[in-house]
Amino acid sequence: MISKTTVDTVFETSRVEEVIGDFVQLKKSGSNLKGLSPFTDERSPSFMVSPVKQIWKDFSSGKGGNVVAFLMEHEHFTYPEAIKYLARKYGIEVEETEQSDEQKEQANERESMYLVSEYASKFFQNTMWKTDVGQAIGLSYFKERGFTSETIKKFDLGYSPDEWDAFTNKALGDGYKLDYLEKTGLTIVKEEKRFDRFKGRVMFPIHSMSGRVLGFGGRILTNTKKAAKYLNSPESDIYHKSKVLYGIYYAKQAIAKEDNCYLVEGYTDVIQFHQSGIDNTVSSSGTALTSEQIRLINRLTRNITVLFDGDAAGTRASMRGIDLILEQGMNVKVCPFPEGEDPDSFARANSEEELKEFLEENSSDFISYKASLLMKEAKSDPIKKAELIRDMVNSIAKIPDNIQQEVYIQECSRIMDISENVLYATLAQIQKKEGKDSPTPRKREMAVVKEDAQPTKKVDQLYELERKIISLLILYGRKEEDFQDLLLKQNEETGQLELEPETQHAKVFEKIFLDLQEDEIAFSNDDFQQLYSVLIERLNSEEEFAVETIINNLEASQAKEITDILMEEEQYELHDWDRRDVPVKAKEDSISRLVSETILNLRRYLVSKKIEELSEEIKTPADDMDSSEILQEIMNYLSLRKILSDRLDRVM
Incomplete structure (x- = not known):
């Protein structure tokens, strides 16, 4: 396992814009950077990177997160692989605790194939540079092609000995499994025989965009009609010829x-x-x-x-x-x-x-x-x-x-x-x-909806309201605002209950916490409940609240929710509304209103759900149930819902 000290150093040192810039062409867009999605086939940029927040969001695929999340999504790294990649990039020494035999056994198949390929690349290089035969045949060939020693080393070029099983025997002797040697195509297994695929060839390792060895190309040096001049690794779980470019x-x-x-x-x-x-x-x-x-x-x-x-x-x-x-x-x-x-x-x-x-x-x-x-x-x-x-x-x-x-x-x-x-x-x-002619506007208006068309997905109102509260805490938690509450008071002259305004000055997180605590409201979504607890604790104890440091220690689903929230505003930059003279109102202009409106909406939603539950209960009454009490309770909740609606109208 990688030590926590190393992980923390990697996160502190890594710059999301630098790492993603190795894979995606990014251009300045306000305080952010944008580019084409590396996950979908698109022609208009929907991929955003925030150097300030150290996160990214791909609006076309819905993916997002921190620098490690990008490497895990794009390069299919495991978490430890992503940390090691960043450590190499930034020259950070990786501290690891000793792995048990059981942990080594649990390494997934893809990782094992990568390790075998890396081992093979080093074997071919060592054979060429450190053996007489390798220097006389492999190195001399590359030198004759005009390649300098620096170039040969840069591209990890090597030589596979002209022996039937030199590589296979060495790899097996060093503890690598025949199963992975065969799956990567480095060793050919036929019945009881096993032999090297690239016997007697100069070797060209084929790297992924992140530098991992995926496969090999081998060129034969003898004039024989029986063998192909160039031979590539076969298709495997890590090497797909159609998806790789040599030298990328x-x-x-x-x-x-x-x-x-x-x-x-x-x-x-x-x-x-x-x-x-x-x-x-x-x-x-x-x-x-x-x-x-x-x-x-x-x-x-x-x-x-x-x-x-x-x-x-x-x-x-x-x-x-x-x-x-x-x-x-x-x-x-x-x-x-x-x-x-x-x-x-x-x-x-x-x-x-x-x-x-x-x-x-x-x-x-x-x-x-x-x-x-x-x-x-x-x-x-x-x-x-x-x-x-x-x-x-x-x-x-x-x-x-x-x-x-x-x-x-x-x-x-x-x-x-x-x-x-x-x-x-x-x-x-x-x-x-080719069926590319586009329909006229009239044809589009008359288009018939197919019977098997997917129904519109119903909005989960409770989810959206709870998410909005998390959003307010993340974006404006420590911001101080004047909140106007509408309190029920009895008019001394008429005796009627009326709504009277009362102004309260508080931080956003204090207002949300006290209001939810007053109504004893708990989140129904487990991720939101955990995020709420973490955010309230950090907002209450830290003067300098940095949400990007929270993301690095969260579960993937929770980290994605926070990333989505943080990058929602950046989505407007993709459309260049300001350049088109279309003003977009910033949330900062009305934070207190937004907080009050969200809490009131949540209260009204929960009251409405309670009314529905009581209405269902009275439809099928139990023998010992007093229907009049339930009816009175329903009437009370209906009155409360009307008061909340009136308050919402005033706030809005």
Whole structure:
């Protein structure tokens, strides 16, 4: 177990905006930061980070919490893993108590697979750097590719011995289970035999965005037709090829900073570009580009530049992935390399300045590049030209933004020398075929609600009222206000009961505590009851009340409730109401009214529930029950409810 001292130090040192900034591109929004949700596929930002409160909230998925909660949600870390990750990031030494054998046995399967992968990565590195064979074969290969020792170490490159079971035997000898060696794909088990998958290959560890080893790519060094040149780890619980980008861990900060991502094809392309100073480079690891991979980039930037190898096959293969990028609403540029060159070879042959200059001068908008390319292929063949124009419009149809579509249609019309009307008509045909045509306003008004439509969820009024009280304590607990109470007093002249105002000066938490205690009101929600006790105790004993320190010691469900409350106001910033000249009234303008109104509403709700209970009781009276007494009780509660309603009207 990690010591409490370490945990406290981690929370005190960590900055939520710095940690989340490694995974999501954040932009200033008032006192907060906002960005695209890393949990859902969205194009408008609904993800908010509060540096002041040290919490985050994703309004599209409903998730939220502190810095540890983010790592547990995004990276699927356990609590200890998240603490250790933060400790590594901020250079904090982790104090741990000795784990028992039983505790070690309880480590979950995913964690065991991560540990095996980390162990394998270190084994391959040690083999390459510390054995004669590793240096002679593995290290010399990377050196021949032009990689420096610093680059080789940065990417954790290694070598797997050309022996059938060297790695497997070493791992088993060090206490790792064959079951996890097999599940990660590092060891192949067939009947009674077991052997290393990556025998005799140089190794490229594949990292997650947080730096954990998910799997490996291995390149064979011998010329044999029986074995594949490159071999990847098989799919597993921790490694999904379609959701991983090679180099994303090393490139994420540069991508966000440069607001652009260079997308290449192979491992060595990425490594060579990083060595040349182009750190915002990633690769799809030799597999076809997927929507999940594009969304990884979309969290960091909306701009992608696809780099093509200088051959026709490479160009066509890369062009197929562009439509997927367009579907995600991203901006795409392309940069083809000269004939016979690829990013790796070109970067080796040119200086950093020459490489950057080439990328800047030869990166063009995809529509211009594709149109020019297709026109060269069509030449003077009208039938082929018609097919290629439809191909172009198909790509434009993938773009979700109508303005961007129109700009590309105009550009396509200019390059291909064809009228915009024809292109628009073709675009409409394609969208209609794909079911993308939107209904007219009249059609929307006449839309019939389906019989199986989900009924509107009923609001739990008691839950909302109790939550509002917790919210008031968190946001304004120590704020002093003048509260106007309306007291029942008898008019000396008429003898009638009347409501008379009386002003009381108090802190918000004192007012709430005394009112609830007076009516002996207890919360029905267990989380709220526990939060209420903690908040009242802390507000009463601490002059400097810091709610963010409370969150770190709460259960997950309670911490989420507090985060949701704290970030509710920030949701307005997502809509930029002030910029649209729509004033949003701040709660601070009417705290005393809000407190009084909430407590009165809670009282009225509880009185109404009591009336309902008594009414049900009188419907089925017991033999010994005096109905007249219950009726009188109901009448008293009805009078009380009317008084509360009158008071609410006055307050509101």
